[in-house]
């Protein structure tokens with residue numbers, strides 16, 4: 247795990263580095279608030295040890311800025327304080343720090359507090375991860391997909407570019423469940439998830455949209471490119487076999503595709519892919535329809 251020390255005293259930085267040397271951590275440092283924020287943005291450390299008393303931008307200022315940044319606000323901060331004033335400690339904790347350590351450092355305390363903060367961070371990371379994963383298919387869930395779509399939408403409007411959105415729905419899934427049982431139905435979904443993950447490009451984002459519906463966010467791709475990808479998916483998914491008892495089971499999916507080029511909003515993008523998917527279903531399933 248990565249720890250960033252922000253302190254204007256090189257001596258204090260050396261002391262902390264020496265104390266944490268055996269903890270199997272990657273340690274980075276910055277000697278003022280401005281570079282501390284810069285380093286935080288590029289490193290995304292798991293913990294920041296932040297000196298309160300620094301010339302220019304104080305530790306309190308740095309903490310306030312980091313806590314307002316959605317991407318950085320969850321990084322735990324431990325304040326380093328040479329004052330024994332309760333007021334400083336309370337202020338630091340109120341600003342969102344998880345802990346404080348008093349200078350001069352007691353090295354057992356320093357290590358114990360760092361370890362405790364990193365344990366909590368690790369648990370928090372696991373919870374965040376599981377909150378984004380669909381437990382059956384182990385693909386990203388709809389919440390994670392929506393978050394990624396929002397980020398991508400913002401990114402292409404900052405930097406230009408486009409992306410495509412594929413929605414895929416298993417045909418006659420209810421019949422599969424009715425004929426073979428829900429265990430096989432689940433296996434079908436798992437297998438489709440695995441196959442999509444294998445077949446997609448590394449940069450693409452595959453998710454279970456819900457029920458028997460899947461979605462792929464295709465970065466830097468237009469509708470034409472996405473149709474090609476969906477053709478490949480359709481072909482490979484059509485060859486999925488579950489086990490001997492389901493040999494006759496032929497799995498097909500219908501696909502609806504849209505891209506950001508002709509869309510005014512994210513809702514528009516999803517709606518268009520959904521309409522195209524609906525059209526594919528109505529026309530006779532097992533096909534790909536691109537939005538106009």
Ligand SMILES: [Mg+2]
Nearest residue numbers: 254297299300
């Ligand atoms: Mg200082």
